[in-house]
Amino acid sequence: MNLLLLQPGEVDEHGIARLAGRRLEHAREVLRVQAGQTLKVGILDGLMGTAEVLSLDEQALVLQVKVTEAPPPRAGVSLVLAVPRPKALKRVIPAIASLGVDRVVMVNAARVEKSYFDSKVLANEFLDGLIELGLEQACDTIRPTVEIRERLKPFVEDELATWAPRDSVRLIPHPHTTTPLRPVPSSSHVVLAIGPDGGWVPFEVELFRQNGFQPVSLGPRVLRGEVAVPAVLGAVRAGS
Secondary structure, X not given: OOOEEEOHHHEOOOOEEEEOHHHHHHHHHHHOOXXXXXXXXXXXXXXXXXXXXXXXXXXXXXXXXEEEEOOOOOOOEEEEEEOOOHHHHHHHHHHHHHOOOOEEEEEOOOOOOHHHHHOHHHOHHHHHHHHHHHHHHHOOOOOOEEEEEOOHHHHHHHHHHHXXXXXXXXXXXXXXXXXXXXXXXXXXXXXXXXXXXXXXXXXXXXXXXXXXXXXXXXXXXXXXXXXXXXXXXXXXXXXX
């Protein structure tokens, strides 16, 4: 935890916050903080700054909070992501939050098992916890918007035009193409369609292509989702 993330309602009008639970245990057992020590903090979806430890015991961590700094700039990236395996999703969502992605829609695909949609990992509370873990790691406060669609074709054909900026660069990483994935200037918003572990099937690739996506390649290897997401984001924003 590189940033202690606070909910807006946890800081009173005097700048005092009282924390318990996971953050208290982390402060006690990992950071081993003491009264008078200064911690880096941020308000969820708000500003960042520092907090002085006023007291710490088994019941609460009490902080004097002062936030004046803007969070890091956004990556300017949206993701259309085939729903990963539940265990992989626990790694993918924190990575997405850490990398500053703006929006994510998780969609069905031919190679996505239908049982994935019944996983508790897709519950809002669980996803929120994973997002916060990623923000704490990256020292950021701004959450990506995460949505779920169980039907790919209606989303791409009917919603994508309003979901993504009209002038965005649309790319579909796919191993069976020869066009290499190259960096995109930070001035351009990018929409990436990242498939399941086995890749998009030909019908899905054609669906994306007909809706403005250019197939691009990271090489001949078919990557798992938890590997593909950071690899693609790193490649598309290299040097930005």
